[in-house]
Amino acid sequence: MSAESTVELRSAASPPTAPSPAERRSAEEIGRTPAGPRELPPLRPQPQVPAPEETDTVLTTGLRVIAVHRPGVPMVEVRLRIPFSGEDAARPMHAAIAEVLASTVLSGTTRRTRVSLDDDLAGVGGEIGFSVDPERLAAAGHALADGLPTLLDVIADVLTGATYPDEEVARERERLAERIQVASAQPSVIARRALQRHRYGDHPVTREMPEVADVAAVTQDDLLAMHRRQVVPRGSVLVLVGDLDPTTAVAAVEASLAGWDTPGEAGLLPPLPELHGSELLLVDRPGAVQSQLRLSAAAVPRTDPRYPALQLANLAFGGYFSSRLVENLREDKGYTYHASSSLEFDPYGAALLVETDCASEVTAPALLEMRYELGRVAVVPPSAAELESARRYAIGSLLISMNTQAGLASTLAGLAGVGLDPAWVREHPQRLEAVTLEQVHAAAAEFLAPARFTGVVVADAATSAESLRALGGIRVP
Amino acid sequence: MSTAPTSAPPEQRQRLTLDNGLRVLLAPDRTNPVVGVAVHVDVGFRSEPQGRTGFAHLFEHLMFQGSESLEKLAHFRHVQGSGGVFNGSTHQDYTDYFEILPAGALERGLFLEADRLRAPKLTEENLHNQIDVVKEEIRLNVLNRPYGGFPWILLPPVLYSTFANAHNGYGDFTDLETSTLDDAAAFFDAYYAPGNAVLTVVGDFDPDDAGELVTRHFGDIPARPVPARPSFGEPAPDGERLESVVDAHAPLPALAMGYRLPDPGTDLAGYLAHAVLGSLLTDGEAARLTQRLVYGDGLVTDVSASAGLMGAPLDARDPDTFTITAVHPDTVDPRQVVDAVDAELLVLGERGPDAEELRRVTARWAGALHREQDRLMNRMLALGSAELLHGRAELSDELPGAIAAVTPEAVAAAANALRPDARALLVLTPGASA
Numbered sequence: 065m066s067a068e069s070t071v072e073l074r075s076a077a078s079p080p081t082a083p084s085p086a087e088r089r090s091a092e093e094i095g096r097t098p099a100g101p102r103e104l105p106p107l108r109p110q111p112q113v114p115a116p117e118e119t120d121t122v123l124t125t126g127l128r129v130i131a132v133h134r135p136g137v138p139m140v141e142v143r144l145r146i147p148f149s150g151e152d153a154a155r156p157m158h159a160a161i162a163e164v165l166a167s168t169v170l171s172g173t174t175r176r177t178r179v180s181l182d183d184d185l186a187g188v189g190g191e192i193g194f195s196v197d198p199e200r201l202a203a204a205g206h207a208l209a210d211g212l213p214t215l216l217d218v219i220a221d222v223l224t225g226a227t228y229p230d231e232e233v234a235r236e237r238e239r240l241a242e243r244i245q246v247a248s249a250q251p252s253v254i255a256r257r258a259l260q261r262h263r264y265g266d267h268p269v270t271r272e273m274p275e276v277a278d279v280a281a282v283t284q285d286d287l288l289a290m291h292r293r294q295v296v297p298r299g300s301v302l303v304l305v306g307d308l309d310p311t312t313a314v315a316a317v318e319a320s321l322a323g324w325d326t327p328g329e330a331g332l333l334p335p336l337p338e339l340h341g342s343e344l345l346l347v348d349r350p351g352a353v354q355s356q357l358r359l360s361a362a363a364v365p366r367t368d369p370r371y372p373a374l375q376l377a378n379l380a381f382g383g384y385f386s387s388r389l390v391e392n393l394r395e396d397k398g399y400t401y402h403a404s405s406s407l408e409f410d411p412y413g414a415a416l417l418v419e420t421d422c423a424s425e426v427t428a429p430a431l432l433e434m435r436y437e438l439g440r441v442a443v444v445p446p447s448a449a450e451l452e453s454a455r456r457y458a459i460g461s462l463l464i465s466m467n468t469q470a471g472l473a474s475t476l477a478g479l480a481g482v483g484l485d486p487a488w489v490r491e492h493p494q495r496l497e498a499v500t501l502e503q504v505h506a507a508a509a510e511f512l513a514p515a516r517f518t519g520v521v522v523a524d525a526a527t528s529a530e531s532l533r534a535l536g537g538i539r540v541p
Numbered sequence: 542m543s544t545a546p547t548s549a550p551p552e553q554r555q556r557l558t559l560d561n562g563l564r565v566l567l568a569p570d571r572t573n574p575v576v577g578v579a580v581h582v583d584v585g586f587r588s589e590p591q592g593r594t595g596f597a598h599l600f601e602h603l604m605f606q607g608s609e610s611l612e613k614l615a616h617f618r619h620v621q622g623s624g625g626v627f628n629g630s631t632h633q634d635y636t637d638y639f640e641i642l643p644a645g646a647l648e649r650g651l652f653l654e655a656d657r658l659r660a661p662k663l664t665e666e667n668l669h670n671q672i673d674v675v676k677e678e679i680r681l682n683v684l685n686r687p688y689g690g691f692p693w694i695l696l697p698p699v700l701y702s703t704f705a706n707a708h709n710g711y712g713d714f715t716d717l718e719t720s721t722l723d724d725a726a727a728f729f730d731a732y733y734a735p736g737n738a739v740l741t742v743v744g745d746f747d748p749d750d751a752g753e754l755v756t757r758h759f760g761d762i763p764a765r766p767v768p769a770r771p772s773f774g775e776p777a778p779d780g781e782r783l784e785s786v787v788d789a790h791a792p793l794p795a796l797a798m799g800y801r802l803p804d805p806g807t808d809l810a811g812y813l814a815h816a817v818l819g820s821l822l823t824d825g826e827a828a829r830l831t832q833r834l835v836y837g838d839g840l841v842t843d844v845s846a847s848a849g850l851m852g853a854p855l856d857a858r859d860p861d862t863f864t865i866t867a868v869h870p871d872t873v874d875p876r877q878v879v880d881a882v883d884a885e886l887l888v889l890g891e892r893g894p895d896a897e898e899l900r901r902v903t904a905r906w907a908g909a910l911h912r913e914q915d916r917l918m919n920r921m922l923a924l925g926s927a928e929l930l931h932g933r934a935e936l937s938d939e940l941p942g943a944i945a946a947v948t949p950e951a952v953a954a955a956a957n958a959l960r961p962d963a964r965a966l967l968v969l970t971p972g973a974s975a
Contacts, residue, residue, distance in 0.1 A: 182826035189908025398673030453622035460624015
């Protein structure tokens with residue numbers, strides 16, 4: 065072994081020679097050594113993470129501001145989250161107007177054109193993007209740390225002075241219509257739409273992507289009116305994470321956003337219909353070479369005392385690679401490239417979502433195995449080893465996901481959206497450490513039982529309908 | 542610009558070379574209790590033999606299927622059961638394997654990587670299972686979705702003539718299905734010698750301790766001959782090569798333009814000028830092609846330009862590809878898009894970008910590179926691939942400075958180098974939707 069200084073180039077490798085066929089080993093020879101198998105080294109004690117400097121405050125305008133000092137790289141990450149549903153969501157054009165609003169809010173203000181907005185951000189190494197879903201309007205942005213004043217000035221300008229110029233709106237409507245067309249052809253999008261309708265009927269939460277015809281009808285007046293009514297500070301949250309001083313950053317936000325004082329309260333999503341187990345629905349996609357299986361059931365939110373046990377039970381079932389579902393569907397059967405079970409949160413509760421994509425000819429077998437694993441986890445619950453693995457993964461992956469400015473900012477904004485503060489994340493590892501095997505068994509039996517699930521299968525009916533019908537529990541058109 | 546230090550000062554890095562030839566890069570960063578371990582092997586899909594398209598990627602899957610000390614599935618379980626995440630990926634010229642773990646699991650991460658680099662368990666059963674998994678991956682990412690493999694699989698056969706550069710790195714199903722265990726054994730022995738790999742360790746550790754652990758776990762892997770690395774060089778196209786494909790799932794037509802990039806090994810400045818040119822063309826609202834094609838004459842829905850076939854610069858040795866892709870309405874003739882691109886390149890080639898325009902683009906690059914560096918996984922993979930491909934991990938540190946140093950003249954020269962008589966055009970038309 066030789067140590068080199070770090071600045072030198074490594075010297076060129078000596079002239080290599082490939083092994084001749086005679087020297088080649090068989091697969092079996094490659095897989096063993098004279099010393100034989102070795103012991104897995106133990107884990108060492110894990111250093112603790114110190115709490116970062118942070119501020120969590122509500123401005124007089126009603127905007128909640130969370131600022132966290134996290135140096136590392138000279139950048140600042142910003143997340144803005146405005147609940148964007150409420151009574152407005154009942155209007156038939158809501159989803160279309162909201163979508164056009166999110167794609168044209170950066171098209172110009174009383175002070176800046178579309179291009180000068182972007183130029184000013186680029187000048188400080190920054191970017192910002194807006195997106196909307198049935199629950200919230202969100203902005204995600206970043207800039208070099210010393211460009212924070214410019215970034216905040218651009219955000220303030222957009223929030224208080226977006227003008228939605230006619231020409232820009234017209235062009236963006238066309239692009240959006242084309243993009244919706246492109247997205248609508250994606251199997252994952254087809255499956256998502258079908259699932260939302262099947263489990264939530266016509267609740268606003270199902271309108272994740274507007275209809276092309278509705279988008280075409282959106283006017284500048286619609287956008288200005290929605291902006292006035294719904295882009296409001298009260299009930300919204302702004303998160304800043306990065307190479308910043310929290311107190312100074314909050315003062316800078318207060319000064320920059322003082323003019324964003326539109327009255328009213330940001331619109332919360334109406335409560336979702338309760339999920340019950342029911343027949344799956346087969347959605348025909350003629351000629352498809354691959355099928356989408358999406359199963360869903362009611363779950364509990366992070367504030368529920370059963371949540372940590374459910375989180376671990378779900379991980380052991382299908383929430384990570386070393387789970388029963390993935391080991392069965394992918395590693396044992398080879399039916400799929402990916403399979404997963406995850407929790408989706410809304411402001412009131414949560415839902416389990418079990419999904420996989422598989423080759424058309426194994427659609428029914430894959431569904432059978434999904435149901436089998438759900439049934440098995442409910443009645444043959446995770447072992448102590450499965451629990452420990454899930455626990456280490458939950459705690460470790462939380463640590464890793466928050467190890468960047470961007471990851472931490474997004475996590476905090478998401479939690480704030482369901483009423484949780486930064487301390488919740490710091491305390492969560494302790495909650496996970498405290499979960500017992502009995503609690504995991506109870507959670508698996510309560511939440512993962514197959515009878516609690518509903519869902520959809522998107523598949524080529526010509527290939528799959530007969531075997532799915534034989535399996536039962538699915539409505540075949 | 543801010544003067545705040547980055548979290549991993551390059552001065553603290555150490556290099557080791559084990560007696561078996563394994564190159565080791567230790568990059569400590571004590572700011573968070575997380576570590577990363579990556580092995581970059583000097584073989585990618587350009588090295589796979591004819592009749593074995595997709596084999597480098599299939600083999601990457603096999604490396605997760607167990608080794609002498611680890612049963613099938615044990616690798617995943619030990620990484621995740623230690624609180625970590627893992628992945629692997631196959632590129633033109635290299636294959637990487639890595640995990641990010643809580644700091645207390647460093648030795649475990651090293652053990653896992655060493656065990657499969659020493660003695661992977663290659664079995665018939667795992668081979669057939671992973672052929673099925675890879676076929677599903679290809680169905681998911683290519684066959685069953687609109688614009689699958691566009692342009693990274695579809696453009697190379699138009700721009701390049703040799704098998705190495707032109708073939709589909711995901712593989713044809715027939716090639717995958719006929720792959721044998723002997724192929725896997727030969728591939729491992731030929732390419733996975735310790736002297737053909739770089740081990741990168743990043744994060745919260747003491748370098749002396751980590752160096753000792755590396756030696757303990759990797760040191761007794763026997764040295765094997767390192768394969769001769771062939772040149773993949775071939776002449777640039779001597780005209781405009783045009784091909785068409787039908788995409789059964791695509792709702793709108795699309796177009797890809799491919800050009801050869803300068804060799805980053807001999808003309809790094811020229812290569813980076815192309816990366817900056819890509820940003821000037823399509824990054825941000827003020828970008829040249831965005832302005833002209835999207836907002837100006839409304840010819841396209843989306844347009845994107847970048848240096849590097851897989852979308853990131855410096856991810857391959859020479860030859861590599863500069864691409865411009867556009868999705869457009871079916872009322873627009875692809876030639877209109879091509880002509881508009883050529884007209885804009887002509888303007889940039891004659892006058893170059895103005896200084897302020899260039900400053901904004903490079904500031905944005907700096908911001909983007911800082912954000913990459915902030916993520917331990919990205920920092921580790923950038924260091925490892927730069928060390929393996931270009932012999933210098935420092936390239937990844939120097940990139941912001943090198944990008945900022947690109948001059949208007951260099952960008953103009955890059956625009957002039959994208960010549961209509963030495964490029965590939967791929968026209969994608971929507972077919973009857975399946």
